[in-house]
Amino acid sequence: MTEKIEVLRRLQSIDTKIKRLEGDKLYRSHDVEKKKDEIKRKRDTLASIVAETKNYQKSIGLKELELKTKEEEIHKLSVQMNQAKTNKEFSAFKTEIGGKEADKSVIEDAILGMITKYEEMQQRQREFEKEIEHEEVSSKELQKKVEDNIKEMDTKITAFKEKRNKYTSLLDDNTLQQYNRLVSHKDGIAVAGIVNKVCQSCFMSVTSQTVNQLMSKKELTFCHSCGRILYLDDGSDELEDIENI
Numbered sequence: 001m002t003e004k005i006e007v008l009r010r011l012q013s014i015d016t017k018i019k020r021l022e023g024d025k026l027y028r029s030h031d032v033e034k035k036k037d038e039i040k041r042k043r044d045t046l047a048s049i050v051a052e053t054k055n056y057q058k059s060i061g062l063k064e065l066e067l068k069t070k071e072e073e074i075h076k077l078s079v080q081m082n083q084a085k086t087n088k089e090f091s092a093f094k095t096e097i098g099g100k101e102a103d104k105s106v107i108e109d110a111i112l113g114m115i116t117k118y119e120e121m122q123q124r125q126r127e128f129e130k131e132i133e134h135e136e137v138s139s140k141e142l143q144k145k146v147e148d149n150i151k152e153m154d155t156k157i158t159a160f161k162e163k164r165n166k167y168t169s170l171l172d173d174n175t176l177q178q179y180n181r182l183v184s185h186k187d188g189i190a191v192a193g194i195v196n197k198v199c200q201s202c203f204m205s206v207t208s209q210t211v212n213q214l215m216s217k218k219e220l221t222f223c224h225s226c227g228r229i230l231y232l233d234d235g236s237d238e239l240e241d242i243e244n245i
């Protein structure tokens with residue numbers, strides 16, 4: 001019987017390690033996904049920056065067209081002014097041209113301001129593109145690292161599973177079934193130690209009768225509170241033979 005509980009304890013230790021490794025694998029894959037999502041969000045932002053910059057370029061084009069129209073108007077008025085027949089007519093054209101020149105100057109100033117802003121927008125776009133490029137390099141590095149990690153973890157899992165097979169072959173079908181049922185219903189923990197008459201899984205006290213039964217080592221003993229398979233944990237053995245896989 002001592003042997004059976006020792007086998008179960010080792011099986012439990014292996015299963016806990018496998019479960020932890022499977023969890024780590026998921027966690028690491030999640031890191032890669034997170035990074036990819038982050039880049040995708042940045043690409044979306046870049047797309048809107050590009051659209052914004054393009055739109056702004058279009059409005060500069062429209063403003064330049066406005067300037068050209070104004071220049072044509074001024075030119076037309078100048079021709080008319082030069083053909084003026086009276087001083088009064090000449091003055092009227094001159095005043096009108098003066099007004100148009102003032103408008104033209106306002107438009108020119110606006111265009112200069114717009115070009116400055118446009119250059120800033122282009123600069124921002126370039127910086128953002130660079131940032132994304134950089135992120136993609138680091139994402140690829142992360143992915144490579146995670147793939148290597150996962151490979152290492154898979155190797156460990158395979159080794160643990162081989163060990164697991166070795167231990168399960170030592171158990172009778174009934175015990176193995178009991179163990180497996182507990183593992184799947186008790187959050188992966190089927191075997192619990194008793195320290196100072198307290199189950200280390202549910203932290204409920206066990207009776208002296210339970211302790212006596214464990215001492216006699218005749219049959220498997222279960223916790224009355226959580227139903228797990230119990231063993232007396234005096235802290236002396238650490239299942240060292242499976243620690244260093």
Ligand SMILES: [Zn+2]
Pocket residue numbers: 192199200201202203204223224225226227228
């Ligand atoms: Zn318990």
